[in-house]
Amino acid sequence: DSGVTQTPKHLITATGQRVTLRCSPRSGDLSVYWYQQSLDQGLQFLIQYYNGEERAKGNILERFSAQQFPDLHSELNLSSLELGDSALYFCASSGQGGNSPLHFGNGTRLTVT
Amino acid sequence: GQQLNQSPQSMFIQEGEDVSMNCTSSSIFNTWLWYKQDPGEGPVLLIALYKAGELTSNGRLTAQFGITRKDSFLNISASIPSDVGIYFCAGPSSGAGSYQLTFGKGTKLSVIP
Numbered sequence: 001d002s003g004v005t006q007t008p009k010h011l012i013t014a015t016g017q018r019v020t021l022r023c024s025p026r027s028g029d030l031s032v033y034w035y036q037q038s039l040d041q042g043l044q045f046l047i048q049y050y051n052g053e054e055r056a057k058g059n060i061l062e063r064f065s066a067q068q069f070p071d072l073h074s075e076l077n078l079s080s081l082e083l084g085d086s087a088l089y090f091c092a093s094s095g096q097g098g099n100s101p102l103h104f105g106n107g108t109r110l111t112v113t
Numbered sequence: 114g115q116q117l118n119q120s121p122q123s124m125f126i127q128e129g130e131d132v133s134m135n136c137t138s139s140s141i142f143n144t145w146l147w148y149k150q151d152p153g154e155g156p157v158l159l160i161a162l163y164k165a166g167e168l169t170s171n172g173r174l175t176a177q178f179g180i181t182r183k184d185s186f187l188n189i190s191a192s193i194p195s196d197v198g199i200y201f202c203a204g205p206s207s208g209a210g211s212y213q214l215t216f217g218k219g220t221k222l223s224v225i226p
Contacts, residue, residue: 043201058213092155102146102158102214105155106153
């Protein structure tokens with residue numbers, strides 16, 4: 001158990017809809033990262049938050065947004081969903097050290113129909 | 114952007130055999146990480162390497178940080194059925210204050226009992 005909790009485990013929704021994925025980092029970790037894993041693209045970095053503030057952005061679409069709350073949990077919002085957004089979405093957290101490795105949750109499997 | 118090339122893409126081995134896989138990059142990395150992903154779960158950190166030439170073991174797993182800092186190797190000795198999964202190498206992308214990781218596309222390992 002990595003200590004990173006993601007909900008829900010599975011999500012099925014229709015095109016055009018909006019969903020919210022939730023992540024609770026490991027106790028004490030201030031950084032939260034979101035990754036998308038699809039069959040053809042592998043693990044792609046989306047966005048990072050550190051202690052409530054956006055720290056880095058990767059290949060995140062404008063239809064997607066995230067935030068980190070004062071209790072350090074994070075939410076990833078996906079809107080105007082398309083079939084191609086179907087993927088596994090992982091949250092990871094890390095400690096404060098510059099070389100602290102990422103610890104991943106078990107992901108949310110999103111299926112857009 | 115930075116890319117990591119993993120090989121082989123997949124391998125089928127007999128239980129008890131040793132396994133070797135590698136990861137190369139066109140640019141220098143200061144840290145190499147090896148993760149394993151089981152079906153339906155998030156990647157789990159196996160070994161972290163922080164210094165060129167470093168050789169680190171974790172049970173039957175041994176990983177090395179290449180001298181050129183552009184490659185890394187993971188070896189698994191005496192494979193067992195639970196070694197089945199996808200093995201990813203990863204390295205931190207450039208960017209001050211961020212620890213976003215670039216992942217290889219993975220090596221899928223199948224162990225035949």
